[in-house]
Amino acid sequence: MEFFTDFFVGPIMEMVKAPEFLAEVAIAGLMSGVMYSLVGLGFVLIFKASGIFNFAQGVMVLFAALNFVGLMDSGVHPIIAFVATLVIMTLLAIAIEKLVLRHLVNQSQLILFMSTIGIAFFLEGFGELIWGGNVRPLHVGIPDDVIFIANGSILIQEADLFAGVTAAFLVTVLALGFRYTAVGRALRAVADDHQAALSVGIPLNHIWIIVWAVAGFVALVAGIMWGTKLGVQFSISIVALKALPVLILGGFTSIPGAIIGGLIIGMGEKIAEVYWGALFGGAIEEWFAYIVALIFLLFRPQGLFGDKIIDRV
Amino acid sequence: MAETAETLLTVENITLRFGGVKALTDVSFDIRKGEIRAIIGPNGAGKSSMLNCINGFYHPQEGRITYKGQTRKQMRPYEAASQGIARTFQNIALFRGMSVLDNVMTGRVLKMNSSLFEQAFFFGRARSEEIAHRAKAEEVIDFLEINAIRKTPVGRLPYGLQKRVELARALAAEPDLLLLDEPMAGMNVEEKEDMSRFILNVNAEFGTTIALIEHDMGVVMDLSDRVVVLNYGEKLADGTPDEVRSDQAVIDAYLGASH
Amino acid sequence: MLYREAGDFKTSYAKDQALIPIRQDRVMLYICIAIALALPFVANDYFLGSIAIPVLIMVIAAIGLNLLLGFCGQISLGSGAFMAAGAYMAYKCATAFPWIPMPVSIILAGIATALIGLAFGLPAVRIKGFYLAVATLAAQFFLLWLFTHVPWFVNYTMSGVPTPPPATVLGVYVTGADAPNWAKYLFVLAFCAGLTWIAYNLVRSRIGRTWMAIRDMDIAAELIGIRPLWTKLTAFAISSFYCGIAGALWSFCFINTVEPTAFDINRSFQILFMVIIGGLGSILGSYFGAIFITLFPILLNSAPAWFGLEIPGNIITNLEFMIFGAMIVFFLIAEPNGLARLWQLGKEKLRLWPFPH
Known part of the structure; x- marks a missing residue:
């Protein structure tokens, strides 16, 4: 009985008593949600355009960040480092297409998925072989003061705010690009039907390189944000795995789904940790997202925004 | 095939929709025990969808399916298989x-x-x-x-x-009802002859009832006892090969209506 | 001509369906069993304790995952967590009911793990695709959290990492600090051999064929009358059973502690790599995979020293990551049947040798 009070009544009472604190927790959660959203966005882009469930997306975030911070630490100007990393991510996309994807055309999705696990391991080893495995702090001039709103009762990290605005900007650009540019149209066509797209002359291989490069760009942005907060380190790729439950929540094929799913998960796990964590012995952030995903699988397997798929024989 | 043979399967007023698209509209026909029944029609006429309804892969929104005397709104794949409905597929599965x-x-x-x-x-x-x-x-x-x-x-x-x-x-x-979805698609003449021979033998030796979809009209006319013709998801004609062949609506659908 | 199938005629279906239909293969098997049994007498303690035992245990886990992934086509990224479940369940069982013989405790732990596996698999197997990957990741993170945060699982031990209780089989200690390596080795070997035999039986029976049917084309399988949900669940449960037993043996006969760090997500990936590199859908391949993945890092660590080179450990680790990653991609592209397929090709060469044309 006591447990039920602690579970249902206590946390709610706390929230009501100190709404500013709740808002602060929620905002902090939203900000880590932005990170999940950005990783999830990379997943969705590649999944939509090639049907590949790219397990390596999380490691790409790490790899991009490692390259960026590594270049900066060796004295390169941030903007040049940014451009250089973009070039590296594009080269990576080309290499992945030439060395892996091209040879796996018409293979089952499971094989493609497992091959991205291989890519993930390779990249992780490669990145750390070049740049070392130490935690590297990252300062690119993103403001890291705190500001207070609502008469000083709610505290916000400026870096978080910056991340949120950047993410929103990125998503808008990508969504518009997807809708109104020729490349975007081609991408949607490929996503819809590979063979049909090929038959009207859309070069499939180029399209794949483009999406992987765009996913690399998104990974770089996510990596910079994350690196600013936590330092660039190996654990980024593990945290990035949380984008998978985010996708179950949002649906595998929906860009807005990835964004909203990421925000919900980010906020949900923070609030759960702060208000319910102690009751369960702490560290429930580690699995909260996954259990939410499991519950979703039970009741709404296609996610919030995903498509229902009709099978044909 | 005797006209009085008992009916193995009846579909009545089947309507199947995918979202707003109607794949089948109010289709009814029956399959008698021991016969070879052909389902023909132009591409997209709903032939495969019909087979998918019969063995429970698609669930029609309206209509009834009576198999071995049992009437139900929809079949389930497991139920169909365990009651002796087997099939082959258009694209080999x-x-x-x-x-x-x-x-x-x-x-x-x-x-x-x-x-x-x-x-x-x-x-x-x-x-x-x-x-x-x-x-x-x-x-x-x-x-x-x-x-x-x-x-x-x-x-x-x-x-x-x-x-x-x-x-x-x-x-x-050892099915009682065998559904064949374009068993001869993409075959050369020799292979088609082999396959036709097998189909006839199956029907004759095991007494298996067969429903088949086929595009090769020569094959259909030779093999089947009765033919049902679908067009745009609706039934156009139903009868012996000869009846169907001389049916004006069928000729129009296949050759284009003469104006 | 060293290896021949010809002239080995079968006169009944029963003989043709025997576990190993070709006589020379049977002879090979007997030789392998003889070597495995003779090993304690000839090998040194380091080899038994640090190589043979972990390899055999990982073989069990790899077979478990292979049944699910290679035969039924469903992926799991939580094999490590199911090993952990097996370890903790065996610990609870062995301490709560000390009168139960240790082998039975371990089998019970396997059964409990199968049930835990079902709880995580059930939401995911209804839908196809990558949902099982996420559900098993959920198991990975949640189960490990559970075992470290709920003291009941470790009988409220202060340190949180209890030691498995010593137990005997036929009067010899097989678990605990006092157990000699040869006894632990034979104990593990018995489990490995028995579970290998069962796996072979399963895949040549109805259930194995239904798994493969679901793997190759689930829609057609369903229309034949195979129930996808049920079939995937049995694969998932049996796979978890194998992983559970492997985990219990790992804790009880190898590391001699019950601790979560041995079963983190890296363990899950390690098992996955064993299956892919060894050969998807090959039980023999699980042996090759487990041997390769366990021994290769050891080799990589000691090889530079043979050439008088000194390479720092973290570089070795990074190289290992890169090599395994590259090998995964290579095998998926060139030879999804992995090392097992290379073995088979070798045998075909021997069939012609020494007259290759």
Whole structure:
């Protein structure tokens, strides 16, 4: 009985008593949600355009960040480092297409998925072989003061705010690009039907390189944000795995789904940790997202925004 | 085929929609025990959808299906299979990683009932069943003349043989009703003749009722006892090959209406 | 001509369906069993304790995952967590009911793990695709959290990492600090051999064929009358059973503690790599995979020293990551049947040797 009070009544009472604190927790959660959203966005882009469930997306975030911070630490100007990393991510996309994807055309999705696990391991080893495995702090001039709103009762990290605005900007650009540019149209066509797209002359291989490069760009942005907060380190790729439950929540094929799913998960796990964590012995952030995903699988397997798929024989 | 033969399957007023698209509209026909029933029509007429309704893969929104005297709104795949409906597919749906023999043996899955425990230790029913059903599978393999390839993985076989293996898998289930979705698509003349011979033999030797979809009109007219014609998801005509051939609506649909 | 199938005629279906239909293969098997049994007499303690035992345990886990992934086509990224479940369940069982013989405790732990596996698999197997990957990741993170945060699982031990209780089989200690390596080795070997035999039986029976049917084309399988949900669940449960037993043996006969760090997500990936590199859908391949993945890092660590080179450990680790990653991609592209397929090709060469044309 006591447990039920602690579970249902206590946390709610706390929230009501100190709404500013709740808002602060929620905002902090939203900000880590932005990170999940950005990783999830990379997943969705590649999944939509090639049907590949790219397990390596999380490691790409790490790899991009490692390259960026590594270049900066060796004295390169941030903007040049940014451009250089973009070039590296594009080269990576080309290499992945030439060395892996091209040879796996018409293979089952499971094989493609497992091959991205291989890519993930390779990249992780490669990145750390070049740049070392130490935690590297990252300062690119993103403001890291705190500001207070609502008469000083709610505290916000400026870096978080910056991340949120950047993410929103990125998503808008990508969504518009997807809708109104020729490349975007081609991408949607490929996503819809590979063979049909090929038959009207859309070069499939180029399209794949483009999406992987765009996913690399998104990974770089996510990596910079994350690196600013936590330092660039190996654990980024593990945290990035949380984008998978985010996708179950949002649906595998929906860009807005990835964004909203990421925000919900980010906020949900923070609030759960702060208000319910102690009751369960702490560290429930580690699995909260996954259990939410499991519950979703039970009741709404296609996610919030995903498509229902009709099978044909 | 005697006109008085009893009915095995009746579909009544079947309507199937995918979202706003109507794949089938108010289609009714019956299949009599022991006959070869052809379903023909232009591409997109709803033929495959019809078969999918019969074996429960699609669930029509309206209509009734009566099979072996039992009427239901929709079939379920498991129910259809366990009551003796087997089928082959337009695009071959074999288990590519398995040998021909294993593919045929999967056709007998529903007739095996050894427990997990017996299978794990391969004793009792698990052992005796494997041997008994192997003998049955070999009969089918003999019948379709695919003995030489029985241990080959099906992924390595040429198209025509794959079609034959698929038929073998369906036959291994000893079905009462066999649904064939374009069994001769993409075959050359010789292969078509072989396949026609097999279909006729199956019908004659095992008394299996057959419903088939086919585009080759010559084959349809030779093989089938009765033909139903679909067009844009609606039934256009139904009758013996001769009746259908001379039906004006059918001629219009196939050749374009003369104005 | 060293290896021949010809001239070995079968006169009944029963003989053709025997576990190993070719006589020379049977002879090979007997030789392998003889070597495995003779090993304690000839090998040194380091080899038994640090190589043979972990390899055999990982073989069990790899077979478990292979049944699910290679035969039924469903992926799991939580094999490590199911090993952990097996370890903790065996610990609870062995301490709560000390009168139960240790082998039975371990089998019970396997059964409990199968049930835990079902709880996580059930929401995911209804739908196809990558949902099982996420559900098993959920198991990975949640189960490990559970075992470290709920003291009941470790009988309220202060340190949180209890030691498995010593137990005997036929009067010899097989678990605990006092157990000699040869006894632990034979104990593990018995489990490994028995579970290998069962796996072979399963995949040649009805259930194995239904798994493969679901793997190759689930829609066609369903229309034949195979129930996808049920079939995937049995694969998932049996796979978890194998992983559970492997985990219990790992804790009880190898590391001699019950701790979560041995079963983190890296363990899950390690098992996955064993299956892919060894050969998807090959039980023999699980042996090759487990041997390769366990021994290769050891080799990589000691090889530079043979050439008088000194390479720092973290570089070795990074190289290992890169090599395994590259090998995964290579095998998926060139040879999804992995080392097992290379073995088979070798045998085909021997069939012609020494007259290759």
